[in-house]
Amino acid sequence: MKGPPGAGRTSGPSVGERRRAGRGQDVRNRRAVDAGLLESVRETMMADAGAVTPSRVAAAVQATGKLLGTAGSLAAAERISAELNGLGPLQELTRDPATTDIFVNAPDSVWVDRGQGIERTPLVFDGEAQLRALACRLVAAGGRRLDDGSPCVDVRLAGGYRVHAVLPPVSTAGTLLSIRIRREKVFTMSELGAAGLFGPRLQIVLEKIVEHRLSFLISGATGSGKTTLLSTLLGLCSPEERLVLIEDASELNPVHPHVVSLESRHGNLEGGGEVDLGELVRQALRMRPDRLVVGECRGAEVRELLTAMNTGHSGGGGTIHANTATAVPARLTALGALAGLGPDAVRLQASSALDVVIHVERTPRGREVACVGIIGDGPDGLIVVPGLQMAAGVPGPAWPALAARLGLDPADLP
Known part of the structure; x- marks a missing residue:
């Protein structure tokens, strides 16, 4: 006769529980071994002033005498290299x-x-x-x-x-x-188009913007693809042109035979040695650039961007954070205030320096160019008038003017 449920079971853990506990103990043991191995290799590496290279780490792992096997030794060397000289x-x-x-x-x-x-x-x-x-x-x-x-x-x-x-x-x-x-890979226009950033017709517009040397800003949120698109567009510049890139942190890497990159430098602990974007713009003007590019504007450096684009070097570019293309004027005005520029000064400089705003967005479908607009001086101040609005799927009110500046027939695009 069968006993009641649970009859005959001891008060100890079941076989499954013992197996799970064993696996947990194995993980803890591996972590302990890894921690001890890491400390041993770290001491070996720190005893020598040489660079922390994968070959030195592998040799140090082997020198510990631990029996890890070929695959285990490679995995341990890779993990320890990451801990000592990578992202851990x-x-x-x-x-x-x-x-x-x-x-x-x-x-x-x-x-x-x-x-x-x-x-x-x-x-x-x-x-x-x-x-x-x-x-x-x-x-x-x-x-x-x-x-x-x-x-x-x-x-x-x-x-x-x-x-x-x-x-x-x-x-x-x-x-x-x-x-x-x-x-390090820079995408081609065809690759960006295949990824859904823009369609064939919009690709023609973007290529014409570079070809006709219009100065442009790429706007959007963080991670929307502004720098990726800017790098690709700069790669379309003529090989005979000299590009001078000015950035707070170097991120642009266009595929172009003549690129010079300048990066700002923070001051040391005593506050000395700082090289800001304003100084880099002044230095860049002495380097005979054909196109000046200020990588990103998040604050008072908007003054340097507008200064760079008002020096007679057409076809420059840059990126800026903004919610929409039409919000770029307000964003420029707000950042200009941080640099001590009044609204009128920003309006005069921006309307003279900039031609086009290209706005990119993150959507459920991925990153997309949402709008291309013309920037100019309106009755109430600086404005951006949409020329192409991808979300609406129709040309904007500025499309005829934009098409004329790009040498396109306004009837070529819907």
């Missing part, structure tokens, strides 16, 4: 070429952007101490300091990483990391 646990996320951003909100909250929106990953840190140590090491590798006296830092690292870190108590939830990945 985050390094594996960079293997996907579609990854453009990595966000760490907490030790157990790591997110990536692969172009289709932000996705959570299963990756976790051991704790806040490990996350903070990584943030401090990355910032130190960029020549800056991250501590209570400097809790918010932005640096650029070798390998194309732009790292922004925030420490408590500025961050109420713990250490925050935001990493933008600059891919």
